[in-house]
Amino acid sequence: MGLCMTAAIRLKLENIVKEYPGCRANDGIDLTVEAGEIHALLGENGAGKSTLMKVIYGVVQPDEGRVVWNGHAVQVDNPAQARRMGIGMVFQHFSLFETLTVAENIALSLPPDEARNRSQLNQRINEVSERYGMELDPRRYISTLSVGERQRVEIVRCLIQETTLLILDEPTSVLTPQEVTSLFATLRTLSKEGCSILFISHKLEEVRSLCHTATVLRQGRVSGDCQPAEISASEIARLMVGDDTPISTRVTAAEPGEPLMEVSGLGWKSKDPFGTSLRNVNLDLHKGEIVGIAGVAGNGQDELLKALSGEIRADAGTICLSGQNIETLFPDQRRKLGVAIVPEERLGRGAVPDMSLADNALLTASGQGLVERGLIRSGRVREFSREVIRRFGVRCTGENSTAGSLSGGNLQKYIIGREALQNPRLLVASHPTWGVDVGSAVAIHESLVKLRDEGAAILLISEDLDELYQLCNRLGALCDGRLSPLAPTSELHIEQLGQWMAGEFESTEVAHAVA
Amino acid sequence: MELLTNVLAATVVAGTPLLLVALGELICERSGVLNLGQEGMMLMGAVAGFAAALSSGSLLVGVVAAVMAGIAMSLLFAFMAVTLAANQYAAGLALTIFGTGLSAFLGAGFVGSSIDGFSRVAIPLLSDIPVLGRVFFNQDALVYTSFIAFAVVALFLRNSRGGLLLRAIGEDPEAANANGLKVLLVRYLAVAFGGGMAGLAGAYLSLAYTPLWTENMTAGRGWIALALVVFATWRPERLILGAYLFGAASILHLVLQGLGWKSSTELLAMLPYVVTILMLVLLSWNPVRTRLNTPLSLGQPYRPGS
Numbered sequence: 001m002g003l004c005m006t007a008a009i010r011l012k013l014e015n016i017v018k019e020y021p022g023c024r025a026n027d028g029i030d031l032t033v034e035a036g037e038i039h040a041l042l043g044e045n046g047a048g049k050s051t052l053m054k055v056i057y058g059v060v061q062p063d064e065g066r067v068v069w070n071g072h073a074v075q076v077d078n079p080a081q082a083r084r085m086g087i088g089m090v091f092q093h094f095s096l097f098e099t100l101t102v103a104e105n106i107a108l109s110l111p112p113d114e115a116r117n118r119s120q121l122n123q124r125i126n127e128v129s130e131r132y133g134m135e136l137d138p139r140r141y142i143s144t145l146s147v148g149e150r151q152r153v154e155i156v157r158c159l160i161q162e163t164t165l166l167i168l169d170e171p172t173s174v175l176t177p178q179e180v181t182s183l184f185a186t187l188r189t190l191s192k193e194g195c196s197i198l199f200i201s202h203k204l205e206e207v208r209s210l211c212h213t214a215t216v217l218r219q220g221r222v223s224g225d226c227q228p229a230e231i232s233a234s235e236i237a238r239l240m241v242g243d244d245t246p247i248s249t250r251v252t253a254a255e256p257g258e259p260l261m262e263v264s265g266l267g268w269k270s271k272d273p274f275g276t277s278l279r280n281v282n283l284d285l286h287k288g289e290i291v292g293i294a295g296v297a298g299n300g301q302d303e304l305l306k307a308l309s310g311e312i313r314a315d316a317g318t319i320c321l322s323g324q325n326i327e328t329l330f331p332d333q334r335r336k337l338g339v340a341i342v343p344e345e346r347l348g349r350g351a352v353p354d355m356s357l358a359d360n361a362l363l364t365a366s367g368q369g370l371v372e373r374g375l376i377r378s379g380r381v382r383e384f385s386r387e388v389i390r391r392f393g394v395r396c397t398g399e400n401s402t403a404g405s406l407s408g409g410n411l412q413k414y415i416i417g418r419e420a421l422q423n424p425r426l427l428v429a430s431h432p433t434w435g436v437d438v439g440s441a442v443a444i445h446e447s448l449v450k451l452r453d454e455g456a457a458i459l460l461i462s463e464d465l466d467e468l469y470q471l472c473n474r475l476g477a478l479c480d481g482r483l484s485p486l487a488p489t490s491e492l493h494i495e496q497l498g499q500w501m502a503g504e505f506e507s508t509e510v511a512h513a514v515a
Numbered sequence: 516m517e518l519l520t521n522v523l524a525a526t527v528v529a530g531t532p533l534l535l536v537a538l539g540e541l542i543c544e545r546s547g548v549l550n551l552g553q554e555g556m557m558l559m560g561a562v563a564g565f566a567a568a569l570s571s572g573s574l575l576v577g578v579v580a581a582v583m584a585g586i587a588m589s590l591l592f593a594f595m596a597v598t599l600a601a602n603q604y605a606a607g608l609a610l611t612i613f614g615t616g617l618s619a620f621l622g623a624g625f626v627g628s629s630i631d632g633f634s635r636v637a638i639p640l641l642s643d644i645p646v647l648g649r650v651f652f653n654q655d656a657l658v659y660t661s662f663i664a665f666a667v668v669a670l671f672l673r674n675s676r677g678g679l680l681l682r683a684i685g686e687d688p689e690a691a692n693a694n695g696l697k698v699l700l701v702r703y704l705a706v707a708f709g710g711g712m713a714g715l716a717g718a719y720l721s722l723a724y725t726p727l728w729t730e731n732m733t734a735g736r737g738w739i740a741l742a743l744v745v746f747a748t749w750r751p752e753r754l755i756l757g758a759y760l761f762g763a764a765s766i767l768h769l770v771l772q773g774l775g776w777k778s779s780t781e782l783l784a785m786l787p788y789v790v791t792i793l794m795l796v797l798l799s800w801n802p803v804r805t806r807l808n809t810p811l812s813l814g815q816p817y818r819p820g821s
Contacts, residue, residue, distance in 0.1 A: 080695030095690035097683045099807045108683055109694045112676055141807070273802040 009071070010035045010165055010196045011056070016065035018051050025051035026062070027220035033165065038187060038197045040207040040228060043217035044240055044437050045408070049200050052217070053167055056198075057089045058082040083109070088158025089167040094150050096142045098274070103138035106157045128159050132186045143274050147296050148179040155186070166190065167198045172206055173463060174296055177498035184210050202240070203466075204233040216240055241438045249445040252453075254473040257287035260457045261426055266317035268307055276300045278307060281317070281483045283476075285426065285457040290448065291486060292472030293461045295501055300481035301461045302344065305430050308459070309341040310334045321426065336367060338425035342415055342432055344461075346408060350415045353404030357396065358385040360403050361418050368422055384421070392417030393443055409440025416444055420451050427451060430461040445471060465494065479503035516646075522766055523650040530762025531661050532557075532716040532724065532733075537740040537747075537754050538661075538668050539712025544744055545672070546705035547685040547812035551607025552592050554737030555614020556710050560585040560717025562622040565728040569630055578657070578718045585714020586707050588614055593706040597699055600816035615731065625728045632726025633657055657719045664712065669751040681705060685810030688817040698817060713737070739788065746795030749808045757795050764790040 011033040018026040026048045033039045043049045054060045056067065058076035066073050069085060076082050079089070096105050103122055107115035115121060122138040129136040134152040142150060151171060158166055168187075172180045187197055187210065201207055207214055207228050214228045216239040224239040266281040278300055285291055295301055306312040308319065310331035319327045326334050331341075343349040351360045358381050362370055370381045385399035394414045396406055403411055412432060419427060429448070433441040448471060452458055462468050468475055469489055476486040477500035484500035499505070536553055543550050550556075563584035568577025588610060595606040633655035641652040651662075672678040680701055684691045688698045716736070721728050739761060747753035764787035771783060799805055 078695065079693060083695065091693065095687075095693035097686045097690060099686055099809075099811075100679070100683060104679055104683075107676070108679060108691075108696065115676065143807075273806050 008035050009033075010037075010069070011198075012066075012068040013052075013056070014066040014068065016052065016055055016062045016067075018048075018055060018060060018062050020051075024220050026055065028065075029217070029220070029222055031215055031222075033196050033198060035164075035196055036191050036194045037213060038191050038199055038211045040211035040214035041198055041200045041217065042202065042204075042207060042214055042236065042240055044202065045435055046219075046437065047217040047240070048220040049217055050169070053089065053169060053198075053200065056082070057087060057167065083161055083163075086162060086164040087167065088161060088163035088165070090151065090154040090158065090169065090171060092169045092173070094154055096150055096153060098143040099141065101139055101141055102136060102145075102153050105142060105153060106138075106160060109157055110161065124160060125156060129156050132156075132159065132189055133182060134186060147174045147298065148176070151175070151183070159190075163195065165196045165198065167200070169200045170202075171199070172201065172203060176296060176501040177465070177494055178502060180206070204228075204236050207236070208233060218242060237438070249442050249449065249470065251445070251449055251470055254289045254452060256289040256473065257455065259284060260287045260322060261285040262318075262320045263308075264318055264320075266304075266307060266314050266319065268303060268312060268314045268316075270303070276303055276481045278303050278314070278481045281307075281481075283459075283483060283486070285459060287425075287455050287457050288452055289474065290452050290458040290460055290472045292468035292475045292489075293459065293478055293483070294465060294468055294475060294497055295461075295463070295478035297463060299478045299501075301430060301478055303481065304478065304483075305341065305343060305428055305461060308428050309339070309343075335364065338423070340364070340419035340422060340424035340427045342419055342427065342429040344430040344434070346411050346415060347404060351403035351411060354402055356400045356402055357389070357394075357406075357414060358382050358399040360414075361385045361388065361399075365418055365422055388414055388417040388421055391421070392447060407437070407440075409436040409444075412436055413440055413443055413447070416447050420447055423454075424451075424456055426457050426459070428459045428461070431463065432460070433462075433464065433467060441467075465497070469494075477501040477505075479505075520646050520649045522763075522770060523646070524653070525766045526759055526762040527650060527654060527658060528724065528762070529765050530759040531658050532719045533736055533740055533743065533761055534661050534755055534758035535657075535664065535716035535719060536713045536737060537743045537758060538664050538751065539709035539716075540740055541744050541747075541749060541751060541754060542668060542671075542681070542712075543705045543709030544813055545681050545685045545749060545810050546702045547688060547810050547815065547817070548593075548596060548702050548706055549603045549607065549814040550589065550592055550596070550610070550706060550709055551604060551741065552588065552610025552614065552737075553709075553713050553740055554733055554735070555611035555618075556585045556588045556713035557614075557717040557720070557733045557737050558618035558731070559588050559614045560714030561721040561732055562618040562625070562717075562728055563714070564718035565625055565628075565630070565721040565726075566621070568722055569625065569628055574630075574633060574722055577722050578715065581714040581718030581722075582711045583714065585710040585712070585717065587710070589706050589710020589713070590703075592710075593703050596816065597702045597706065600818045603814050603816065611737070619730045622728045622730065626730070627727075629727045630722070633723040655723050657715070657723050660715070661719075665751060665755050672751065682810070685812055688812050688819075692819050698819060702817075716740075739791070742792060743795070746792060746799060748799045748805045749810065753795065753798060756798075757791055760794055761787045761791040764788075 009032060013029060013031040016026050016029045029052055041049050055062050058078045058081055067076060103118060103125060106125060107121060125136060125138045134156060136152055136156060175183060191197060199211055211228050214226050215222055216224045218240060228236060263281060263283040266278055268278040270277045276299060307314050310329060314327060318325050321337055326337060347353045361384050362381050365384060368384060370377055370384060382399050389399060392413045395410050416432060432444050448458055460472060472489050474486045475489050475492050475497060476484045477497055479501060480503055484505040536557055540553055560581035564577040564581030567580030568574050592606055592610045595601045596603045635653055635655055638652040642648040680696060684696060684698050684701050691698050720732055743754060743757045747757050768783040768786045
């Protein structure tokens with residue numbers, strides 16, 4: 001009986017401590033995963049989830065504590081050893097080689113004698129992928145696969161190595177709703193066969209529908225264990241963020257005004273053979289509304305943002321702002337007309353990491369009287385910067401701190417604030433709350449809504465469907481550089497949006513036309 | 516016909532040092548390491564090979580010494596560029612400057628000496644094939660070595676697990692590390708192979724092509740090889756074409772001068788460089804093929820776990 005009990009517990013972590021200079025990432029964490037259990041690991045960015053995974057997968061060594069695997073205390077020296085033990089991991093950023101085929105990628109992580117016979121390997125890949133409902137062609141190059149298909153390669157690669165604990169880091173953040181459904185079916189099959197799954201996520205509804213148990217981390221410690229199906233999402237959210245942070249934004253209904261921007265027939269051909277080209281994008285925006293663009297990363301979001309900001313010059317089509325075609329204008333000229341841009345990368349494109357917040361303000365706000373006759377008015381620059389910090393609740397030591405020293409959430413608040421204070425007529429924001437803590441995300445959402453109510457038009461490009469549904473009054477999706485029709489959020493079912501994200505929308509347009 | 520056969524045979528001879536050094540650099544770059552020290556390693560190979568052959572009386576000892584010298588130089592580079600993750604461009608340039616100076620210093624006493632270099636060995640039967648037999652199979656042992664090296668490199672890249680490892684690491688060392696591949700070891704081996712081949716190319720110059728030692732006798736072939744690898748889009752079959760094209764163009768300018776072509780010798784001497792690069796630029800038009808063969812991490816230092 002005793003033997004039976006220990007065998008049922010696949011992984012047990014006891015008092016794991018991992019310290020980095022200036023930060024105790026894991027501060028005495030206990031975690032138990034049973035055989036065949038789907039166990040959620042929840043927490044905000046910086047709560048210590050990734051560090052804990054790295055400890056389990058052997059990427060880093062804990063400073064204190066014990067890892068018990070199938071009843072034996074072990075030291076996991078490196079990922080190769082973890083894999084031999086039966087631990088497989090799918091990182092958020094896939095570790096696949098784009099210029100190799102599916103089979104070659106899988107062969108690389110197998111022992112040489114198993115990988116030698118290529119046709120046998122192909123057969124095994126086909127067997128595993130069919131058994132778990134993950135269709136894959138072993139001969140295709142990774143570069144030709146969609147993100148969802150790439151994730152299948154990663155999972156199949158783990159399964160071929162007879163994994164008994166599969167760690168998935170934010171696996172659904174890159175998938176369409178339909179792909180999520182099929183992934184969950186696969187995971188449930190695996191769990192029935194006895195494979196344990198550690199599911200890292202911050203999407204609470206998904207966790208509630210999939211996972212048997214959940215461990216919630218906050219600031220490096222376990223803040224609670226729960227059965228997610230039995231408590232509400234807001235109770236779990238409380239465990240994640242603590243008592244004093246607001247966890248959601250109340251969004252009032254938008255009152256769209258007159259049309260502001262009209263994009264028609266926008267096309268742009270990518271020079272990179274694996275890049276995404278924009279194809280016949282049509283889009284209209286009214287004053288005082290937020291329009292959302294959903295889509296899986298890499299389907300033209302970045303290209304669309306660049307075409308609107310003027311960083312790339314479209315090959316076809318027009319972008320009209322209040323009836324004036326701004327397609328031929330340079331980014332700074334567009335900015336003068338009231339176009340503000342918040343790009344996806346905060347560090348490097350939104351802000352210069354090594355420059356102070358004040359100097360970063362100057363980058364886009366120089367038109368606000370901060371420069372006169374070619375000379376920088378540094379007093380006004382500091383004043384402007386302090387104003388942003390004060391009004392948008394940026395936590396920092398002052399306008400002289402470097403952009404790189406701020407947390408993601410605080411820097412994003414600063415960047416949004418910098419744009420908002422310039423009273424833009426149009427704001428294009430890409431993934432504004434990606435990797436941002438809940439508190440900052442709420443603050444950012446509130447700033448966007450406030451800007452909207454002041455009459456600005458906002459185009460919100462995001463992968464976070466909850467965010468899009470919450471903030472936008474019209475939604476569409478990008479797939480392979482084509483934009484779906486835009487539909488009012490209240491009438492757009494998530495299933496429909498999922499189909500649009502997967503590129504199925506010519507037919508719907510026709511259907512509408514017929515009806 | 517006689518003239519054509521002679522010109523083609525001379526083409527192969529002139530292309531061989533380039534082929535040897537470029538094959539080594541191709542493997543090195545496929546692992547993601549750009550070694551600009553080719554010129555320095557070749558010169559060290561040339562002087563070491565010549566000195567060893569002269570003092571021992573054996574050409575084989577000379578070749579071994581040249582290869583060892585090339586490897587030693589490349590390990591110096593690997594220590595800086597791979598272990599210490601220093602800037603590869605700077606480390607490579609330093610290696611070339613160092614090798615140029617050191618080879619001149621070590622070789623000062625050998626200037627003016629001469630040895631009997633490698634002589635031609637006709638391969639029975641094969642050398643009787645009209646034209647091609649004389650061109651390819653009536654050459655010296657090092658030329659045959661270059662044929663073998665080409666075949667080995669091409670097969671290695673295409674069909675072996677080692678080649679797969681090399682390509683994977685050159686594309687994305689972080690992902691390779693996450694997959695448990697030994698990035699640093701593979702890069703060391705690739706750099707050392709590049710060094711050995713550069714040493715061999717040096718030996719070809721000082722033991723076969725012109726069996727003597729003069730300062731700076733590589734005359735920029737290391738740099739041409741570097742360009743060749745890029746324009747060949749990291750594919751061995753294009754590399755061999757490019758190397759022989761360069762050989763042909765450099766012979767052509769001698770032939771043209773011999774025939775009393777009235778033109779500036781400086782312009783004619785430019786010919787091989789211009790022809791080779793133009794030809795390879797024309798060949799590398801297909802962006803997808805190019806992208807599939809380009810080592811993405813080329814030139815970027817990699818520190819595991821950072």
